[in-house]
Amino acid sequence: MTTEALNRLKTAEAEKITHLDYFNIGISVDCVIFGFEKKELKVLLIKSDLEEFADKWSLLGDLIDPFEDLDSAPYRVLKQRTGLDDVFLQQVGSFGEVKRHPSGRVITTAYYSLINIRNHQLKITDNEVHWHTVADVKDLAFDHKKIMDACLKRLRVQAMDEPVVFNLLPEKFSLRELQDLYQSILGIKLDRRNFRKKISLKSWLHDLDEMENNVPHRPGKLYKLKTGLKTTTL
Amino acid sequence: MTTEALNRLKTAEAEKITHLDYFNIGISVDCVIFGFEKKELKVLLIKSDLEEFADKWSLLGDLIDPFEDLDSAPYRVLKQRTGLDDVFLQQVGSFGEVKRHPSGRVITTAYYSLINIRNHQLKITDNEVHWHTVADVKDLAFDHKKIMDACLKRLRVQAMDEPVVFNLLPEKFSLRELQDLYQSILGIKLDRRNFRKKISLKSWLHDLDEMENNVPHRPGKLYKLKTGLKTTTL
DNA sequence: TCAAAAGTGTTGACTTTACACCCATGA
DNA sequence: TCATGGGTGTAAAGTCAACACTTTTGA
Numbered sequence: 447m448t449t450e451a452l453n454r455l456k457t458a459e460a461e462k463i464t465h466l467d468y469f470n471i472g473i474s475v476d477c478v479i480f481g482f483e484k485k486e487l488k489v490l491l492i493k494s495d496l497e498e499f500a501d502k503w504s505l506l507g508d509l510i511d512p513f514e515d516l517d518s519a520p521y522r523v524l525k526q527r528t529g530l531d532d533v534f535l536q537q538v539g540s541f542g543e544v545k546r547h548p549s550g551r552v553i554t555t556a557y558y559s560l561i562n563i564r565n566h567q568l569k570i571t572d573n574e575v576h577w578h579t580v581a582d583v584k585d586l587a588f589d590h591k592k593i594m595d596a597c598l599k600r601l602r603v604q605a606m607d608e609p610v611v612f613n614l615l616p617e618k619f620s621l622r623e624l625q626d627l628y629q630s631i632l633g634i635k636l637d638r639r640n641f642r643k644k645i646s647l648k649s650w651l652h653d654l655d656e657m658e659n660n661v662p663h664r665p666g667k668l669y670k671l672k673t674g675l676k677t678t679t680l
Numbered sequence: 681m682t683t684e685a686l687n688r689l690k691t692a693e694a695e696k697i698t699h700l701d702y703f704n705i706g707i708s709v710d711c712v713i714f715g716f717e718k719k720e721l722k723v724l725l726i727k728s729d730l731e732e733f734a735d736k737w738s739l740l741g742d743l744i745d746p747f748e749d750l751d752s753a754p755y756r757v758l759k760q761r762t763g764l765d766d767v768f769l770q771q772v773g774s775f776g777e778v779k780r781h782p783s784g785r786v787i788t789t790a791y792y793s794l795i796n797i798r799n800h801q802l803k804i805t806d807n808e809v810h811w812h813t814v815a816d817v818k819d820l821a822f823d824h825k826k827i828m829d830a831c832l833k834r835l836r837v838q839a840m841d842e843p844v845v846f847n848l849l850p851e852k853f854s855l856r857e858l859q860d861l862y863q864s865i866l867g868i869k870l871d872r873r874n875f876r877k878k879i880s881l882k883s884w885l886h887d888l889d890e891m892e893n894n895v896p897h898r899p900g901k902l903y904k905l906k907t908g909l910k911t912t913t914l
Numbered sequence: 915t916c917a918a919a920a921g922t923g924t925t926g927a928c929t930t931t932a933c934a935c936c937c938a939t940g941a
Numbered sequence: 942t943c944a945t946g947g948g949t950g951t952a953a954a955g956t957c958a959a960c961a962c963t964t965t966t967g968a
Contacts (some may be wrong), residue, residue: 516776542750663918
């Protein structure tokens with residue numbers, strides 16, 4: 447912030463009205479929490495019970511606490527909602543149209559997160575919270591659809607050259623599962639041979655010398671992400 | 681924002697203390713304004729006269745106005761500082777460590793901007809504002825160095841596949857100027873023949889059938905960006 | 915024995931990099 | 942005539958997309 451802004455800040459402290467104008471703005475974070483199940487990319491949403499958005503779903507978010515770093519707030523939200531810490535979380539952007547929140551001015555910073563649905567499954571106690579198939583989400587409360595789309599776009603870009611998507615999978619996975627995951631993220635079908643070639647070129651995977659079981663067809667080999675490549679935040 | 685947050689918001693309105701805790705946070709925008717001159721990438725900085733940052737330079741920024749969209753604020757800042765509107769401006773990220781501002785809690789959203797130094801040259805009246813060579817900037821007030829680095833990184837990525845850098849050049853330019861610009865942004869030398877091939881592959885340029893003059897060597901052809909490709913914001 | 919998916923290579927198109935010479939201009 | 946940069950092409954390496962058959966397993 448510049449000198450002028452600071453002067454204004456001091457002036458604001460003297461003049462109550464101006465002060466309230468400048469500071470009567472809420473700051474929140476919203477989390478776009480992606481999961482992967484049954485070959486579909488999912489997003490965790492909560493029922494909005496704001497009157498203006500009756501029956502609409504919205505992202506998980508909260509006002510930031512006064513003595514909490516901005517980038518720490520989404521970890522708190524995730525911990526409260528899913529019981530997980532040590533998750534992948536990345537800031538995507540801030541949304542601050544004057545009229546975006548019907549109850550007053552709220553500027554929000556959006557984060558996207560990738561979690562393994564099975565790991566946190568038992569920890570969601572709040573039954574207003576549900577997984578939705580990303581491709582089927584048409585409309586959300588506030589500007590949350592726009593925020594979700596921005597996060598999805600970021601995920602697509604990032605998935606192409608950084609080993610982030612493994613946060614969505616169990617520790618051991620087959621190449622088929624990995625390919626299904628990429629297909630659900632990118633929304634396109636991929637050629638199996640080319641996909642395997644490309645993945646093996648990246649040297650992200652460690653061959654476990656184990657096979658799938660409980661599959662109704664020929665089992666594939668299992669892999670895990672090489673140690674040291676797990677990304678929690680970039 | 682979720683229901684709980686809203687409830688808290690309403691509670692906050694009733695209880696003054698909590699209200700002040702939650703809302704006594706300043707929100708600012710900071711602009712990383714890049715220019716290009718004498719084969720060097722420049723950034724526009726202002727002298728900080730905060731006691732804590734005596735003799736340090738800082739980014740141009742301001743508190744956002746109460747009834748102004750977040751993404752509009754940097755346009756206002758630029759207009760005030762350089763007299764320019766219709767500039768390229770893009771949000772890069774938000775920075776909100778509790779202690780980032782010595783005078784109180786301020787969360788800032790950073791934008792990067794690309795402007796043609798010659799166009800605005802005469803409009804800077806504030807003589808506390810100066811251009812600095814990006815490569816020579818070692819330290820700035822607040823966390824502004826970190827912010828500048830984040831913006832530079834974004835610029836580097838974006839310059840590679842979108843026609844954004846033309847905002848830094850005069851309307852007519854030679855391929856040498858364009859190559860010098862790319863080199864200053866990326867911080868590497870490029871092969872002339874390969875650079876020209878790559879640029880011509882992008883089909884961004886319109887050959888003006890004019891030549892440079894006032895150069896102490898063989899003049900090169902002049903080009904301009906094809907109409908319709910000028911990017912102000914993405 | 916059938917259904918389902920595993921596993922595996924090659925070719926052609928395209929992209930990227932490295933590299934060197936002659937030319938036009940102004941000083 | 943010299944210094945400076947303008948302008949240009951090719952070959953080798955690498956990357957990307959398209960494409961099909963045999964194998965293994967469980968039901």
